[in-house]
Amino acid sequence: MNLNDFEGGNEVGDFLRRWENPTPNADAKARLMAALAAETNGQTTKAQSFRVSKGSLWLLLTAQIRFVHPATWIASLLAMLCGVLVTLTLHDGGTPFFVWVAPIVTALGIAFLYGDDTGEVLEIQLATPISPRVLMLGRLALIFAFDLCLAVLASVILALAQSEISLVPLILSWFVPMTFLSGLAFALSMWLFDPLASVFVSLSLWGLFVARSTVASPLWDVTGLPNFLAVEMYPFILALAAVTVAAGWWLAGREGWILHG
């Protein structure tokens, strides 16, 4: 709060400013520390029960926001925006370009949530009784929810701007692979704890999916590789997504001993 918010605040602020802060007294501070030391020596070392406030899960979730690098939010926003702009500019029927962008943007964001550079923060968080699984899933949910909202908004814009694009099929076409790639990035991060490795695998797999869906080649007949982005494959892909998230969930429970072992 700033007194300048109020009319005539500058005048009052200038007046109040004349009363400066007292200079801390080193002796008084030392007495405080001594009193605290005496108090701690007198206390038992029994840990107090962990109190969870009402709505604490929501608070914990929002507390995870600070551990997500701001670049992650900005990069997602810019990438989705580019996807929309390219689609609006170059779409001439067929699969909108945005469908190729949205899933991988989310997967990359999730891949970079976990890694050596977040290790110190993670170690602190793992020192709390809050399950590491909850913490990890919380971060996953944050990024996924953010990108999901962006992608839905982008889809609405595209459906309104391009009459040949229908909203629900558009959403389904990116939502299904988005869930799978996000789950995969999550599981890989919990396993490898290396965002670049997770990115590499996710990008490679996505590249393969897109190529299979868009490029005609005898290679597909030879290998028997199905088109994972076909509508009939959606239930299978969603099931795979559930499996990858479950795998990541299980792996996250091991994170504690990975770091401390």
Add this chain to the structure above:
Amino acid sequence: MNDEMLAFRLQQGDKTAINALAERHYDALLGYLYRLMDADRALAEDVLQETFLRVMRNIGLYTYPRPFKAWLYAIATNLARNHYKSGYVRLTQSIDDEIGGDESLDADLLSREAAREVREVLGGLPPQQREVIILAYYQAMRSQEIGEILDIPAGTVRSRLSIGIARVRALMKEKSE
């Protein structure tokens, strides 16, 4: 490590966490209590010490991850209010003792005089308005945070602040006449 994490660690038995919290908040809390206790430095230091001791003894009441600072200042404010209500005898401690330096320096004298004026003006406010002004201006806190400390709605904070500032302005005008 943020305050909430330190408080949580203290709750879990990490005794060193209270030292880190005390180091972090000592200066600002002293400034707050010093102004609240009408420039009674000794009393402000006593209340400050009692505040941290209360934090330690009642850490089980802290609910992670609620803002620790608001909880800390709430304890300090309540302890300070106990002194108002008990009608403690104000020391006639001169503010000259607080703003140090050589008495012969004119700048220092002006500084002390200016501080005395501010102290008298703030002393002319009801405690409710004084608390809000000190927290808002000197501690740079927002309405919501002040509301959590004083256990009042943010709207009431803004209302008290507005009335308090008007009163300060009126008292400033009286002094200048």
